[in-house]
């Protein structure tokens with residue numbers, strides 16, 4: 001049955017119910033037979049094989065919109081400016097975004113995780129508040145930390161949490177500010193925009209100097225900042241260290257929240273142990289806790305070592321492998 005046939009069948013079914021229950025009815029005489037419609041805020045009661053149903057136009061429409069949003073296939077867009085030789089091609093190419101990351105499985109200190117989740121929950125619900133304040137509904141996050149601490153994983157978890165598409169811009173491959181603006185204008189609302197390589201691009205090489213000139217003496221972060229008003233959420237994942245990136249961004253209040261992704265601590269390790277080995281306590285935990293205080297290891301390396309290497313590998317073998325790696329790392333670091 002086509003969608004409009006279903007709609008029409010429901011409309012005719014509801015006519016009889018509306019007639020008995022609705023306070024206000026609207027008739028459309030041009031239709032044969034006559035269809036009676038209820039007002040938007042009215043509800044009518046129905047029963048199907050003993051199950052009681054309430055038909056509400058407003059609820060049905062808003063539920064179906066929410067369901068469509070929940071069920072739609074989401075996309076990861078990547079800028080393809082550098083591969084483009086003429087204007088006919090799109091600025092974005094995309095793949096289906098299907099990443100399992102979630103806030104539950106991300107290895108992070110629970111206090112820091114709660115701060116982030118609370119911030120996103122508040123932001124997600126604040127659309128009307130932002131409108132009342134006359135502010136665009138967007139928020140900027142600076143993610144920084146050494147490679148393998150989970151910046152990309154956190155971006156995926158955020159996008160899953162907000163049920164958004166991701167637009168991933170590799171800044172170093174955008175040749176000019178005009179190109180950058182064009183890219184940003186092509187982004188649909190309610191998206192997570194990831195600007196990667198902000199740390200690298202602040203080192204203005206001769207190529208990047210051209211960019212800074214083209215926006216009347218401002219640097220390229222101003223271009224990012226001014227055009228981002230088009231998007232509802234702005235996330236920046238940058239690597240390595242907060243260092244020079246943060247200086248520029250803190251000074252000009254460009255990011256609403258700075259999130260440091262640190263080396264793995266004991267709380268982060270416990271999340272990974274639960275994810276990979278389904279254990280919440282073990283006598284080796286005390287040794288691992290001590291070693292994690294004495295050496296730096298990324299959550300990516302912890303995950304790699306916890307992951308069983310053969311089918312039915314026992315928990316102790318996996319934990320001992322991590323202990324060995326931590327001891328080696330401790331010796332190497334110092």
Ligand SMILES: Nc1ncnc2c1ncn2[C@@H]1O[C@H](COP(=O)(O)OP(=O)(O)OP(=O)(O)O)[C@@H](O)[C@H]1O
Pocket residue numbers: 105106107108145146147148149150151152153154239240261298299300301303
């Ligand atoms: N905090 C974390 N929680 C859970 N898994 C993690 C975390 N950090 C890293 N991982 C694991 O390590 C892999 C690599 O991490 P990820 O790509 O997110 O790191 P990154 O900080 O973005 O690195 P890079 O700076 O090199 O891009 C992920 O696929 C994930 O399995």
